[in-house]
Amino acid sequence: MRLYRASSFIFPRSLQLRLFAVCFVGTHLPLTAFLVWATITGQLDLLGVLLVTGATLIGTIIAVGGIYALLAPIDVAARALNDAENGEIALVPTVGGTDLAARLLAGVNRAAGATAERVRKLSREASVDPLTNVLNRRGLLQELDALTEQETTGALALVDMDHFKLVNDQLGHDTGDRVLRDFARVLSGTVRQTDFVARWGGEEFLVYFRGATEAQAQSVLMRIAERIRNEPLAHLGERPLTFSAGTTAASRRTLDESLRRADAALYEAKHRGRARILSNAELG
Numbered sequence: 001m002r003l004y005r006a007s008s009f010i011f012p013r014s015l016q017l018r019l020f021a022v023c024f025v026g027t028h029l030p031l032t033a034f035l036v037w038a039t040i041t042g043q044l045d046l047l048g049v050l051l052v053t054g055a056t057l058i059g060t061i062i063a064v065g066g067i068y069a070l071l072a073p074i075d076v077a078a079r080a081l082n083d084a085e086n087g088e089i090a091l092v093p094t095v096g097g098t099d100l101a102a103r104l105l106a107g108v109n110r111a112a113g114a115t116a117e118r119v120r121k122l123s124r125e126a127s128v129d130p131l132t133n134v135l136n137r138r139g140l141l142q143e144l145d146a147l148t149e150q151e152t153t154g155a156l157a158l159v160d161m162d163h164f165k166l167v168n169d170q171l172g173h174d175t176g177d178r179v180l181r182d183f184a185r186v187l188s189g190t191v192r193q194t195d196f197v198a199r200w201g202g203e204e205f206l207v208y209f210r211g212a213t214e215a216q217a218q219s220v221l222m223r224i225a226e227r228i229r230n231e232p233l234a235h236l237g238e239r240p241l242t243f244s245a246g247t248t249a250a251s252r253r254t255l256d257e258s259l260r261r262a263d264a265a266l267y268e269a270k271h272r273g274r275a276r277i278l279s280n281a282e283l284g
Helices: 002-006 015-041 046-070 072-085 100-127 137-145 164-171 173-190 214-230 255-271
Strands: 154-161 196-201 204-210 243-250 277-279
Touching: 015 046, 100 137, 137 196, 137 204, 154 164, 154 173, 154 214, 154 255, 164 173, 173 196, 173 204, 173 214, 204 214, 214 243, 214 277, 243 255, 255 277
Parallel strands: 243 277
Antiparallel strands: 154 204, 154 243, 196 204
16 A cells, blocks of 8 residues: 555556556666666667667566556456446456455455345335335335336225224233234235235325226225124224225326325215225215
8 A cells, every 4th residue: 555655646546557657667677777787888789779678668568458457357346336336236247266356356246245135125124114014105106106007007995993092092002013013914915916005104004906996995895894803903892993994996197186085085984983995986
């Protein structure tokens, strides 16, 4: 590092030119010494000077070419690290052996692999609800944005646990968290793999039934309601915990309007006594 810092005043922005300057000086010192000696001793021979000068120039060209070739792994590693900084994680070609270049490229690949894994983990953490392990709002929107408009046509349901505040107040927050996890697991395990389940906020979940009709979505929700009646997630006094839902036809393009319709249906389902699944079309 001392030599590197000491030579930084020579072509400070180009390591290649700096190495060329060092090679040029190093290879021409013998020539300079020879010319000085020949001049002092009176043995200066034109043919000898031309031969030594030519050999020196050839040696300089070979040295510079070799340096550029040997610096290629450093250039590859630097480009890869710059790409990684810009979010483009890519592996670099490796070379055999255990010399400095081989260790450098292997280290870059290890760093690229670790960075890619970290990016995947952070992306998952940013799109998945940590409590229920289903999608969060951001994750659902990302999934829908990755599909075509035709693929996102279907039905949407907003599902809300009834009297969930009482679960926390009477049974404790640990039980409340367990209920949310179990309910998310029931939702995910009942819908198709092509459907999306997301925790929309608090005790409210959104289910996006891809390519399904609203009637099909309601049929799935009724099966879920029947299941948790038979296998209650919790009891409030003598009553098993239930849910209410509002459904509507939906597509990615009309998602905001679909959410408003489903929310209106959910609100009406709560108003009519809860524990029911109501279509927006039934609001009248």
